[in-house]
Amino acid sequence: MITVLYYALTAFVAVLLVRNFIDRKKWQEEVLYVIVLLPFVLRILRLK
């Protein structure tokens, strides 16, 4: 049950990161958000 909640939390944070990526104006910040997003996506897809 706790594991499921953690996956839900990960997905929620990933959505926030995507939203922030869309809202950014500077390309450096966009790159930063993409890099930060990667481990969240890999965990949701159960790859790492």
Next chain:
Amino acid sequence: MSPMPTAMTMRKIVIAALGAALGAAAGLSFYQSRHLPEPVVPGPGVTAVKKLSDYFGPLEGTANDVNVYVLEGAEPGGAFLVLCGTHPEEPAGRLAGWIFAENASVSKGRLFVILTANRSASTVTRLGGAYPPDYTIVTPWGGRTFRMGDRWSSPLDQWPDPEVYVHYPSRQELAYIDIRNLNRTFPGRPGGTLTEKTGHAILELIRKERVDVVIDLHEAELQYPVISTIVAHEKGADLATLTSMMLSSEGGFAMGVENSPRALRGLSHREIGDNSDAVSLLLEAPQPFLDATRGRTDRALLLTGRDEFVVRAGKQGLLFEKIDDAGWPIDVRVGRHTSTILQILEIWSEDNPGRAVVAGGVPRYDEVIKSGTGAYLKDVKTADPAKIVYE
């Protein structure tokens, strides 16, 4: 509509695409590493291949429902369990077990071999450790590739970790991450985490099969004081001491003895001895790859055990084992394990003729160094496909 939003949108698409490509490449690498098949060609002595879930049903279908190789002799006798891959990132133990599974024959008693006690930990590498995903042992017919593995179960199989890990049943507080360390979760518990269930299943095997002696194979960094030694539960102190004396005088290498500390919980040498009738021993071989002061963490370091920075640490008196430019090659480490197991078998069988376990067909230290570990791994391509099993 101004041109700026379009340019910005295009830029975001490009950055997102680059991120997706990076994620796909990393994800593919992680997937292949996690699912790399490791074939085993059971030798003539293997009379059955069981699953750990045969001893504890709830493990069925999990990453740690691992193979248990049973080598049963024609004559009745005792029972030994050789436990490999408790920490899969210490490959000499697994490779020594592979040699037993593919070459050993047993004439008296029963020998149980588990090659990947924590299979989940074999499917991942250390986060931030820059470990290679796998390594290849050269053989006369080509090579055999193995998963690198880690010390802890994969977070994909057991997640999240607690703030503090409270060991069961002692309630000793340990590092949070060690809740995924099989060698900190013995004796395990049936309703616990995957790693705890694995420890419980191994104890169930030991109890149900009336195992007399358990030998857990490990490797250690040279900066760790427990190295090149047998860590023995008090029930096995005499057996370990005699083995150490024989190996150090006639076996070709120095081997020490350490008492299993009563105050440190969760380790196989302590908990298996305390929670079953078995004598529990743990073997440590030197592995410079694990040293904190190592240089580049690659396959060459894993297999040769050569590292100039660890040598430099030795010159500063920071190590508990000798090292020079020759390093600690994998064949030396594997040979130490095979010879030590054979020596323990011999001494136990002499002292306990009614519970003897007599095994042959396994190379000793000097033979492994002379011919190489790969010489004792069978060619999967020429083996009967029906007999091949996978770890």
